[in-house]
Amino acid sequence: MTDVQRRPGGRSSRVRAQVLDATVTLVARHGVAGLRYDEVAELAGVNRASVYRRWPRRDALISEALADLADREAPIGDTGDLRADLVEFLVTLAASQSSPLGRALAGVLHTAGSSPDVRRVVQAFYERRTGTLHRRITRAVDRGELPPVDAHLLADLLAGPVHLHATHDTGAFTPTDATRIVDIVLAGIRVTGDQRP
Amino acid sequence: MTDVQRRPGGRSSRVRAQVLDATVTLVARHGVAGLRYDEVAELAGVNRASVYRRWPRRDALISEALADLADREAPIGDTGDLRADLVEFLVTLAASQSSPLGRALAGVLHTAGSSPDVRRVVQAFYERRTGTLHRRITRAVDRGELPPVDAHLLADLLAGPVHLHATHDTGAFTPTDATRIVDIVLAGIRVTGDQRP
Structure with a gap:
């Protein structure tokens, strides 16, 4: 944050x-x-x-x-270099998720006694964050940097490993980790082609 | 489960x-x-x-x-068809994570007041599960089904999106979802080549 x-x-x-x-x-x-x-x-x-x-x-x-x-947080960059922007986003996301606030919010979604209203509030916060990633992916498709792709699927493929890393406390998440994830996922999307639902 | x-x-x-x-x-x-x-x-x-x-x-x-x-749970299959075995594993994993027990265990890791001892217990349970995936990936590399790869990274790339899906309650996780994830990640691994740390 x-x-x-x-x-x-x-x-x-x-x-x-x-x-x-x-x-x-x-x-x-x-x-x-x-x-x-x-x-x-x-x-x-x-x-x-x-x-x-x-x-x-x-x-x-x-x-x-x-x-x-969420409104004041740095939005995902758009330098024209999709790979660099995604790597930076994942590093920021990892830091945010392993912060005390990030852990407290994740706790709401996993605690049986959480009120449905508070769960909705936290979901809305996540969606607000993920929305910026979706829009960056959609612009990349529009510019021909990526084949047509389901932005939701691609966002899950990128953010999922970061999320797992934060949950399981497996040490610091580095820019090298982020780069390997982005490279594998982007290569996979380009090879498998149109992945829209 | x-x-x-x-x-x-x-x-x-x-x-x-x-x-x-x-x-x-x-x-x-x-x-x-x-x-x-x-x-x-x-x-x-x-x-x-x-x-x-x-x-x-x-x-x-x-x-x-x-x-x-964990010992009695069905281990990951080894039919010789890596893609099919991984798809089946992800579907089972999704069902397990969205079960009442799966949610209760995830809650332990996200609840600020959890005792460190209980957190360790839950971590051990996850590692026991992930261990079977690591071994299946390692066998696939040994047989030449995959280029040499960091099994831990590949496991995170596959399980991360499933985990995110379960956390955010975004509807049922289908075999089609699993197949798309496995296809993109395996294609990405094959294109980017040796990803060992």
Whole structure:
């Protein structure tokens, strides 16, 4: 969750930003289930009642905080070099998934007691991230850098091994790891041709 | 977790089998953290004290139950047709990961409060499963069905998308999905050549 950009705005939006930042920090620290309004208010330096007033529902607060974060995250690059852009994306993805926040969010999807509403919020966060990868793949197809391909399948082939790596704690994920994955998957797509559903 | 085989043995090993089966069933139902000895004893039809005596530590009980399950699971096939064997393995893996037990085990790795001992137990279970895939890949290389390849990387490329699919609840994982993944990854490996570390 690096390379976040500053948000513009006045006093009200500054308060909003402080509350959303505090929410993300506390979710990373204690998990989604451990988020407490009094801690959010204290860390944000605002009144607890005003947090409740603006975000009466926990799910809505977490959802807005994650959407805000996803929007500020560095999007996938488009340097014209598909291979380099994908390698960089996978390295960033690995770092994000093995961060405290990344682990807390993954926990939501795997914990039996998670509320369906919170699961939906986390799914939406993942989809927002994956959406940028889909769009980069679609542009590569439009430009003829890739044969027509199911962007969803290609995204799973690239992100799946990164995800597995983060889950199983098998040491640092390096640019060399990313390059080998990208090279094998792109070569496989080019050889097998049209893989649209 | 299908295709389990019957275990041989006398009365003592029958009791052991009943306790281990009950443990797996209850972990699937309530998660690792929710496993209770009195429920294990009741479901297994044995005395609670005898469960405690034989497995004084929860971690050891869960560990033994999972190792027993992994040993009885159908190993990856070796029909001589690498592509078909891998497709079948991925379909079985997807079913196993989206089962209640599979979800409960994944939860252990993603839940902040999981005990390190239980995490190790679950890691060992995954490694036992992945080990069969590694050995099948190594045999394929030995027979010249594949160029020399890092079996660990190839296993991640194949299992990663399956894992992602199960995590994100994106509908049923079909043999067609498995075939597309296997075809792209094997083609990519053959084109890029020697990928040993």
